[in-house]
Amino acid sequence: VESLDRISRETVMDAATRLFALVRAGIIVVTLSDGQEYSEERLRTDWTPLMFSLIVMARAHEESRIKSERVGEAWRQKKVVARREKKPLTPRCPEWLEVRDGKFVKRAERVALVQRVFTETIDGFGRREIARRLNSEGVPTFRSGKGWHTSSIAKIIESRAVLGEYQPHTGTHRNRNRRPDGDPILDYYPPIIESGTFWQARGAIQGRRQNAAGRTGMSGPHLFQGLARCAHCSSPMHILNKGKPPKGSIYLACSDNIRKVGCENDRRWRVDAMEPLLIAAIDMMDQSAFNNENQEVGQLRAKAEAIKTQIADFEQRQRSLIPLVEIGDDTATSRSVDLARSIRRLKKDLSAINDEMAIASERPNVADAIASAASISARLDISADIQERRELRTRLRSIVRGIVDNVIFHQRFGATTFFIERRPFRIRKRQDLYVFSMLLEHGQPKVLLDQNVPNAVLDDWAQWCI
Known part of the structure; x- marks a missing residue:
């Protein structure tokens, strides 16, 4: 050497x-x-x-x-x-910006692409679907990679740089000691996404359940994806493709029964028959009941104010200990350290509540969602374009997931829709085409989608729901 x-x-x-x-x-x-x-x-x-x-x-x-x-x-x-001074530290910056003459400058095409990703996320498209759409259109990646990946989409959605924030760090990924260095610098980058849009996209992601992932097929996701479960074993309901109509069709079936691992629920439900029933049940809901739905935001705001008051009190106590700490009082020093820990914990809690409040504030209006569901469903009935149908079904599924908690499939009773618990709840109108049986308990409506169910079975269904 x-x-x-x-x-x-x-x-x-x-x-x-x-x-x-x-x-x-x-x-x-x-x-x-x-x-x-x-x-x-x-x-x-x-x-x-x-x-x-x-x-x-x-x-x-x-x-x-x-x-x-x-x-x-x-x-x-x-x-x-x-x-x-909000000056660039280095030429490195988010992919939708560049440094020119010591200033950050937006790259128009990439800014439009990032905004598109946020819009499609809010509309109900998942990371996999967004990546597929970009690749099918031949949209180039930021770093000349081989097509878009779900991780690339996730980095865009999760980046607070779109709001203009920059978080300095110390350490390196290689040494596994990289950590935030101080608070984020606000307005360091030019913002390209509004705060409301950012939180609405985050809310859309959180609203999708983990088990909603999977293949959606060329025509888009079915409306029960991630919502349908077996009443007997709680396993998810999976798709069974029995071929093309009129002889075949696509059915929902208990995944455990399909795999022969103990569940006896061998009943099958045709997806094309169940989806119109679900949309009709949603259409019965009274939209006006949700026009002033703001209880959640109010409760979160009250929690935030309480934590702010507690933080201010602890900070005042800490300031009063400074003279004693400066002369070396061990008890005062220990107490100051404890207060600092409590303040950090409370600030972390406050940040989490602020995030929840922002998401709740930007959550799509339920009344509008109910109105949109019937409208999109009607467009689906007349559209013959595969790509348009895929987009419409994706948006419709996103709306349904904001209204429906789950759909439970029982071998004897049929499919029961459990709506997300809300107060108040009213029936706007009765369906002329379908006759639904319904129960309302603790603000959560339960609607039996199956038609022409015998009264004896309905009595047992009511007991089962309770």
Whole structure:
């Protein structure tokens, strides 16, 4: 090697241990800068090279430490300037921006693409579907990769840089010590997404249940995806494709029954027959009952105000301890540390509540969703374009998931829709085409989708629902 500092710049003890390990393994180390040879044979009779090695190692470590401190201090100064003047730290920036003449400049085509991703997320398209649509249209990726991936879409949706925020960090991913350095810098980047849009997209993602993932087919997702479960074993209902109509069709069936692992619910439900029933049941709901639905936001706001008051009280107590801490009072110091921990915890709780409140505030209006469901369903009935039908079904499924909690399929009773619990709840109109049986308990309506069910079975169904 050129010099021992090329082997290690660790502390002397660690670097010497590394050198000795090489020598004991039978490796002869020769330094070209001073012509020294480090071998087991020589060091057993001549220990003078060890003195030189320790000096070189100490100097290398000290130079590395000083360089690290200087670089670190330079970065700290850059971050201070960034917070004060909002100037770019380096040419690196989000993919939809670039640095020109020391300023961030939007890249119009990429900004439009990011905005499209947020819009489609709100409309109910998942990451996989958005990536598929971009790839099918030949939209180039930000870094000339081989097509869009779900991870690429996720990074866009989760990035607060779209709001203009920049979060400085210390450490590196390689050393696994990367962590936030202080609070985010607001308005550091030019914002390209409004706060309401950002939180509405986050709310749409949270609203999709984990088990809603899976293949959707060329015509788009069926409306029961992620909602349908077996009443007997609680397993999800899966699709069975029995071929094309009129002889065949697509059915919903208990996944455990399909796999023959114990569930006896062998009944099958035709998807094309059940979907119109679900839309008709939703259409019965009185839209006006939800026009002033703001209880959740009010409760969250009250929690946030209570936490703010507590934080202010703890901060005042901490300030009153400063004189005692400065003179070395151990009890006051310990109490100040405890208060600091409590303040950090409360601020974390407050941030989480603010996030929930933002999502709840931007949640789509239920009254509008009910009206949209029937409208989109009517367009589906007349549309022959495959791509349009896919988009309409995706939007319709997103609406349904904001209204329906789940649909439980019972071998004897049939399919029962459990709507998300809301108060008040009223029936707007009775369906002329379908006759539904319904129960309302604790603000949660339950509607039996199956038609022409015998009265004796209905009595048992009512008991089962309770």
